[in-house]
Each structure stands twice: as structure tokens, then as C-alpha cells.
Amino acid sequence: MPAPVVTVLLPARNAESTVARAVESLLEGTLRELRVLAVDDGSTDRTREVLQGLATRDSRVEVLDGGGRGLVAALQLGLSQATSPYVARMDADDEALPRRLEASVVALEADSHLAGVGTGVELFRDDQPVSPSLQAYAAWLNGLTTAEDLWRARFIESPLCHPSVCLRREPLVATGGWEHGDFPEDYALWLKLIHAGYGLRNLPEVLLRWRDSSGRLTRTDPRYKVRRFTWLKARYLALGPLANGRPCTLWGAGPSGLTMTRLLREHGISVQRFVEVHPRKVGTRIHGIPVVSGDALGPPDEGLLLVCVGVRWAREELRSWLTDRGWVEGKDFLCVA
Structure with missing residues (x-):
């Protein structure tokens, strides 16, 4: 297998109904030199079986055991195994559009100041319409297409959709990667990278279908409450x-x-x-x-x-x-x- 250009970190827990499509959407993309590290994080359904089947059919997929230690531990486990110059994220219930990884790599290779890029996103739900407030957030995020715009907006809300990002491995490792704590791990990473002097931006093209659901972590986990976002803002305002x-x-x-x-x-x-x-x-x-x-x-x-x-x-x-x-x-x- 050719050396991967991008390693995709895909944690999964009890995602048997969606994880196959998430992985297949990556494998069907225009960038072929990729490695998907699927971390089964303590699933009690058929998620591990589905992932093992995908790995059997395509050598670019590898399954890791996350041990049920949570999202940050699963991401750090995957990062420790990554050797490619770029590391991308993916959630187990989203769908990548074909050019997602290729377009991200092209953008990063064109601008050495960037530590990473997200993409435009399209929200969807299976059970009901997406809420107007989340649609407005996605529209705001999709408009942050320059590093300057994102830098100015970094303290408003989290300016990147986590499962849409592709990051340079070197600055990701140098700054310590994702941190575990009583705060949103993705927003903490963006602020940390910006504070270290790196640029981030979103590609204008919609390249990820981003699933919303009543059970998503941002709705159920106290780390994603508004006050924890505000705590991070205060921390990095004080540092910078x-x-x-x-x-x-x-x-x-x-x-x-x-x-x-x-x-x-x-x-x-x-x-x-x-x-x-x-x-x-x-x-x-x-x-x-x-x-x-x-x-x-x-x-x-x-x-x-x-x-x-x-x-x-x-x-x-x-x-x-x-x-x-x-x-x-x-x-x-x-x-x-």
C-alpha cells in the first residue's frame, strides 16, 4: 500500500447503523493515499464487527481498541499511530463528499502558515428538520474562509466543524494535540493552535454532510455547555x-x-x-x-x-x-x- 498522505482518526462508540457509510465515504474519495484509523471506543453493539469487516475488505482501514476511555483518549491513541504529514478527523455518523480530503491537502500545501483547514458543511437529520439556530451557526462557520476572518471570529463560537478538519501532523503533535478536561476539546485545540501562531480557515466548498441528532455529545455532555466555552475564551483572552x-x-x-x-x-x-x-x-x-x-x-x-x-x-x-x-x-x- 502506498504511504498515506492523510491519516483519518475516526472514533466510534455504538455506531453500527452509520459507521460503515462514514468509512466508505472516505474510501470512495478522490484522495486514495489515506489510512483510516477507526477507534472502537468501548462499543456494546456491532460497531467492532462492522469495522473489522471494512478492514478485511480494504487494507487502508485499521481498527484500534479505545477501551471506552472517551473521545480525547481515542483521538490521542490514533494520533500516536499516525505517521502521515496530515491528520484528518471524521465522526462515525457523518459523510465525507468525494473531494473533501484532496481539497484540504491542496489548500494546506498552498499555504504553509496554515495548521489546518475545515470545510463547508451541510447539516442533516433523519428524524426532523435541523434547528434554525444550528443552521445559522453552520452558515456563520461556512463563511470563515480566510485565516484573517477566522482569527477575528475565534472568540465568538467554535470556528471549525471538528469532523471536517484536516491538520498538519507536526504542529498538532508539537502543541500536544487534544486535551482532556472539563471543556470542549475541539474548541480548545483551535484556540491553542491560534495562540501558538498558526492559521486556520474553512474551505468555501461544502465537503462534509454533518449529522445532527438529539444524542450528539454537544447536546448531552456538560463539557459542551455555554459556560465551558466561555471559560476557554477567558483563558485564551488572558493568555493573549x-x-x-x-x-x-x-x-x-x-x-x-x-x-x-x-x-x-x-x-x-x-x-x-x-x-x-x-x-x-x-x-x-x-x-x-x-x-x-x-x-x-x-x-x-x-x-x-x-x-x-x-x-x-x-x-x-x-x-x-x-x-x-x-x-x-x-x-x-x-x-x-
């Missing part, structure tokens, strides 16, 4: 944009803003003032922090403004309002919700 005591102002004193403020304090960062549009809040103090209006901001200074407004249309209006007044996103302000 707010390092060395940089002053901080936060636009939005609602629940999201107050949670961010508490978590920033855990990392030694103090919010100096809140900005609010509600007239009854302006001029007051919230948890001892003064509240001012947007007009009181003045021109940009040495501080950083964090826009903690989760409603998409309101966030876009604020972006335009700040840009029109000379504020530069990424330098003077960052959107963090």
Missing part, C-alpha cells in the same frame, strides 16, 4: 489579547457579559467598565463596575473592548458602529459572544 495587564472594557452587562467578567477575574483580568444601551443601566454600577453609554467610549486607546453580545444581528450592528468610529477589529475590539 489581555496579557500584561492590558485594560479591558466589556460591552454588554447581561448574563453572558457577567459570566465573562467572573471568568476573566479567575485569570486575574479586571473589567474596568461596562458599556450598555439600556438607559436605566447607564450611570449605575454592576458588581462595582461603572456602566457607561456607547457615546462615552470615545476613540480607541490602549485598552481592549470585548463585545459580549450574542444576538447575531446586534453584534453585526455593533461591529459596523465601532468600525465607522475608527475602531479596528482584532486590534481595538474583539467579539466574544
Whole structure:
């Protein structure tokens, strides 16, 4: 078998009804020099039998025993066995479109600054329509097609679809790969790679069919709750944009803003003032922090403004309002919700 260009890490647990199609969609792709490391992570159904059958029919498939230790351990096990220059992800219930891996490798070989790329995604469900909020998230993610756009948006939401990514193995290994903890492992990896100076972006072409279901980990596992995403944002804001005591102002004193403020304090960062549009809040103090209006901001200074407004249309209006007044996103302000 030719040396693989891409090693695909595919953890699976109790996925007997979908895993065969997930693996076959990779094998049918236009990039033939691949290796699929399917990690059976403690399945109690026929998943292992299905995977063994696939491995018997195609030598590019290998089955590893994850021992039921969880997703991060399964990914790290697969990464330890990978020798190819590129490492891709795949979930056991998604479907890769034919050019997915080929297009990802072409993009990575064209830009040495990139540590990885995701692809455009198409959401689907078997039982009901995909929720409008998840559709909106996918549309936002699909629009982050330059490293600069993704860098500016990195603190809003997780900017890559995990099972769509293809990564360079060297920076993945050098930064420690996936981390186990009380937080979303994929978002932690993206922020870690960006903090290390690498670029990430999404390809504009839809190359993955991304399954949504009521039982997916992002809906059932507490590590994927909003507060754990906010904890990661605060951690990397403190390590990067707010390092060395940089002053901080936060636009939005609602629940999201107050949670961010508490978590920033855990990392030694103090919010100096809140900005609010509600007239009854302006001029007051919230948890001892003064509240001012947007007009009181003045021109940009040495501080950083964090826009903690989760409603998409309101966030876009604020972006335009700040840009029109000379504020530069990424330098003077960052959107963090």
C-alpha cells in the first residue's frame, strides 16, 4: 500500500447503523493515499464487527481498541499511530463528499502558515428538520474562509466543524494535540493552535454532510455547555489579547457579559467598565463596575473592548458602529459572544 498522505482518526462508540457509510465515504474519495484509523471506543453493539469487516475488505482501514476511555483518549491513541504529514478527523455518523480530503491537502500545501483547514458543511437529520439556530451557526462557520476572518471570529463560537478538519501532523503533535478536561476539546485545540501562531480557515466548498441528532455529545455532555466555552475564551483572552495587564472594557452587562467578567477575574483580568444601551443601566454600577453609554467610549486607546453580545444581528450592528468610529477589529475590539 502506498504511504498515506492523510491519516483519518475516526472514533466510534455504538455506531453500527452509520459507521460503515462514514468509512466508505472516505474510501470512495478522490484522495486514495489515506489510512483510516477507526477507534472502537468501548462499543456494546456491532460497531467492532462492522469495522473489522471494512478492514478485511480494504487494507487502508485499521481498527484500534479505545477501551471506552472517551473521545480525547481515542483521538490521542490514533494520533500516536499516525505517521502521515496530515491528520484528518471524521465522526462515525457523518459523510465525507468525494473531494473533501484532496481539497484540504491542496489548500494546506498552498499555504504553509496554515495548521489546518475545515470545510463547508451541510447539516442533516433523519428524524426532523435541523434547528434554525444550528443552521445559522453552520452558515456563520461556512463563511470563515480566510485565516484573517477566522482569527477575528475565534472568540465568538467554535470556528471549525471538528469532523471536517484536516491538520498538519507536526504542529498538532508539537502543541500536544487534544486535551482532556472539563471543556470542549475541539474548541480548545483551535484556540491553542491560534495562540501558538498558526492559521486556520474553512474551505468555501461544502465537503462534509454533518449529522445532527438529539444524542450528539454537544447536546448531552456538560463539557459542551455555554459556560465551558466561555471559560476557554477567558483563558485564551488572558493568555493573549489581555496579557500584561492590558485594560479591558466589556460591552454588554447581561448574563453572558457577567459570566465573562467572573471568568476573566479567575485569570486575574479586571473589567474596568461596562458599556450598555439600556438607559436605566447607564450611570449605575454592576458588581462595582461603572456602566457607561456607547457615546462615552470615545476613540480607541490602549485598552481592549470585548463585545459580549450574542444576538447575531446586534453584534453585526455593533461591529459596523465601532468600525465607522475608527475602531479596528482584532486590534481595538474583539467579539466574544
